[in-house]
Amino acid sequence: MKFGTKAIHAGVEPDPSTGAIMTPIYQTTTFVQAAPGDHKGYEYARSKNPTREALQKSFAALENGKHGLAFASGMAAIDAVIKLLNPGDEVISTNDLYGGSYRIFTKIFEKYGIKFHFVNMTDLDEVKATVNANTKLIWAETPTNPMMRVMDLDGLSEIAKASNILFAVDNTFATPYLQNPLDHGADIVMHSVTKYLAGHSDVIMGALMLNDDELHQQLAFIQNSSGAVPGPQDAFLVLRGIKTLHLRMERHSENGRKIAEYLKSHPKVESVYWPGFEGTEQYEIARKQMKDFGGMLSFILKKDSQDAAFEVLKKLHYFSLAESLGGVESLAGHPASMTHASIPKEERLKSGLKDSLIRLSVGVEDVEDLIGDLEQAIV
Numbered sequence: 134m135k136f137g138t139k140a141i142h143a144g145v146e147p148d149p150s151t152g153a154i155m156t157p158i159y160q161t162t163t164f165v166q167a168a169p170g171d172h173k174g175y176e177y178a179r180s181k182n183p184t185r186e187a188l189q190k191s192f193a194a195l196e197n198g199k200h201g202l203a204f205a206s207g208m209a210a211i212d213a214v215i216k217l218l219n220p221g222d223e224v225i226s227t228n229d230l231y232g233g234s235y236r237i238f239t240k241i242f243e244k245y246g247i248k249f250h251f252v253n254m255t256d257l258d259e260v261k262a263t264v265n266a267n268t269k270l271i272w273a274e275t276p277t278n279p280m281m282r283v284m285d286l287d288g289l290s291e292i293a294k295a296s297n298i299l300f301a302v303d304n305t306f307a308t309p310y311l312q313n314p315l316d317h318g319a320d321i322v323m324h325s326v327t328k329y330l331a332g333h334s335d336v337i338m339g340a341l342m343l344n345d346d347e348l349h350q351q352l353a354f355i356q357n358s359s360g361a362v363p364g365p366q367d368a369f370l371v372l373r374g375i376k377t378l379h380l381r382m383e384r385h386s387e388n389g390r391k392i393a394e395y396l397k398s399h400p401k402v403e404s405v406y407w408p409g410f411e412g413t414e415q416y417e418i419a420r421k422q423m424k425d426f427g428g429m430l431s432f433i434l435k436k437d438s439q440d441a442a443f444e445v446l447k448k449l450h451y452f453s454l455a456e457s458l459g460g461v462e463s464l465a466g467h468p469a470s471m472t473h474a475s476i477p478k479e480e481r482l483k484s485g486l487k488d489s490l491i492r493l494s495v496g497v498e499d500v501e502d503l504i505g506d507l508e509q510a511i512v
C-alpha cells in the first residue's frame with residue numbers, strides 16, 4: 134500500500150456493529166464481561182480502547198512498523214522510552230535537542246541515575262567516541278529544532294547496532310510522509326503527534342512506532358502501568374487528521390521551499406536554516422533519507438538582536454506568534470525567548486541559536502500571501 138492510501142485506510146475498518154465508516158469514539162472506561170475473564174478483548178480503557186487501537190494501527194502503518202503506541206503527549210512517549218533504562222545506564226543525544234526533551238532528560242531522569250551525553254550528532258566520530266559499556270540508548274532528532282540540522286540515520290544506526298544499543302529517533306519535524314527512520318535501522322520512532330500528524334492545532338498527543346515484539350511488550354507495559362494514555366476523542370481527531378497528512382505535507386514542503394528561497398535572497402536576512410539548499414553535506418544526507426524538506430525553517434537577521442526579531446514578529450499577520458508547529462496555519466516563534474529560553478545563552482549560542490533567530494512553521498495557506506506577509510514585516 135502506498136503512503137496516501139495508508140493514511141486513509143490503515144487501521145480503520147467499518148464499525149462491526151453498525152457499519153459506520155468512521156471509527157466511533159468509544160467514550161467508555163470499562164467493558165462488560167459475560168463471566169470473569171470472558172470478554173471481547175477489552176476490559177478497562179487505560180489498557181485498551183477500540184478508538185485508540187485503530188489509531189495505533191494507523192501509526193504503525195505510517196512508519197512501516199509492526200506496532201504503534203499512543204500516549205497523552207509527545208513528552209509522555211519520550212518518558213516511556215527512557216523508563217526502559219536502569220540506573221547507571223547512559224544515553225547519547227544531540228546538543229541541538231528539543232527543549233522539552235533536554236528538560237526531561239536532565240531534570241527528571243538524571244535524578245534516577247541515568248546519564249545523558251549531548252554531542253554534536255552530525256559528527257559520527259564524536260558519537261562513536263562517546264559510546265561506552267554503559268551506553269544503552271542513542272536518542273536522535275532530525276531535522277533539529279530550530280537549527281534544522283540533519284543527522285545521518287544510516288550512520289547512527291550502524292554505530293548503535295555495532296554495540297547493541299537501542300536507537301530511537303524523534304521524527305516529529307520530518308513526519309512519516311517525509312522520512313521513515315525504521316527503514317534506516319532505528320528501533321523506535323517517536324512523534325509529537327500534536328504537530329503534523331494531528332495537524333490542526335487542536336490535540337496534544339504522542340506516539341511510538343517500532344518492529345520488535347519484545348520491545349513492544351515492554352513499552353506497552355509501561356504505557357499501561359504509567360498510564361499516560363490519550364482519550365478516545367483525541368484519538369478520533371488524530372485519525373481524522375492523518376487522512377490528509379500526505380496532502381498537507383506536499384503543500385507544507387512546497388510552501389517551505391518557496392519561502393526558504395525568498396528569505397535567502399532577502400537583503401535584511403543573514404542566513405536561512407532549511408535542509409533543502411543544494412551543495413552542502415547536510416543536503417546530501419537529507420536527500421538520502423527524506424522525500425522532501427517540509428515546512429519548518431529558521432532564519433537570522435543581519436541586524437542580530439532580540440529587538441530586531443521582535444519588530445518582525447510584531448508586524449507579521451498570517452504567521453501567528455505562538456509555540457508549537459505543524460498545523461495548517463503558519464506560525465512564527467522566537468526560540469531564544471520562547472521554546473529554548475530554558476537553555477542557557479552560552480549553550481544556545483554554541484549551537485548557533487542567535488537572538489535574532491526566528492523559526493517559521495510554514496502552513497498550507499497560499500504562499501503568495503505568506504511571502505507578502507514576510508515582505509511587509511522584514512523592513
Ligand SMILES: *Cc1c(COP(=O)(O)O)cnc(C)c1O
Pocket residue numbers: 206207208209231233234274278303305306324325326327328337338339
Ligand atoms: C513538541 C515536540 C515534542 C513534545 O511533544 P508534546 O506533544 O508537546 O508533548 C517533542 N519533540 C519535538 C521535536 C517536538 O516538536
